[in-house]
Amino acid sequence: MRTLAFIALAGAVLGSPVPALAQAAPSDAAPLPRREGLSMEMPTLSEDAALQAAVASTSRPEADRARDGERHPFETLTFWGLQPGLTVVEIEPGRAGWWRNILEPYAAATGGRYVPVNRPTEGMGVADGSADMVVVARAFHNWSRDGRVEPYLAAFFQALKPGGVLAVEQHRAAEGLNVTETAPNGYVPESWVIHAARRAGFELEARSELNANPKDDRDHPFGVWSLKPTRTSERDGRALTPDERTALDAIGESDRMTLRFRKPYAAD
Structure with missing residues (x-):
């Protein structure tokens, strides 16, 4: 049976408490797990036929499907832990709805619920403590520029049930740079996102190089x-x-x- 594998690192909250959110990760912050070294096996495509069908569906726009080779939707959603029957909240899905065009029909086919939310501080569309997953794709660079990161993360935390997942895909800046300088170009440091989420109460469970692109010098x-x-x-x-x-x-x-x-x- 063919297996998809990629590099993912389990992350745990380590030792010292997370310091206040700053523009760059502070030097005394809990260390981040190394990227290299731990292989995490993924299920084969046939193990979630509904997700395979949602990704392959011709009802998705052709332009969306053309990007699958670079965005790895099946592998990414499996890494995040998507399963049948979950309540999934997507933050700012956008007019094109790239993830929505997969998540919404998948939820309908598996007895789950898909909830799009554009203004998290005005309501998450679900009862507190009831969401299984909150998906955030390519948004932290915008939120970092007008003070939305902390209140948004607090809203996500409140909406998720204990054990619920915050799933993040984000353009990545080089480490050591100040987010105020990188965010206008669409990128933020990975450590900055991790420490912001930790400060909100989340535990980093895993990180993956699935969507890495070494050709992007930013x-x-x-x-x-x-x-x-x-x-x-x-x-x-x-x-x-x-x-x-x-x-x-x-x-x-x-x-x-x-x-x-x-x-x-x-x-x-």
């Missing part, structure tokens, strides 16, 4: 939006040359962290 004329799928090619009087456009397209989509946090089972 140095692009129009930030992450220079890359696929947005492919911004002109702004503020600056236009890419054909060679620049070709080089950026060759990179593919961004380098991304893929994280799984859990609300502690003993959480009130």
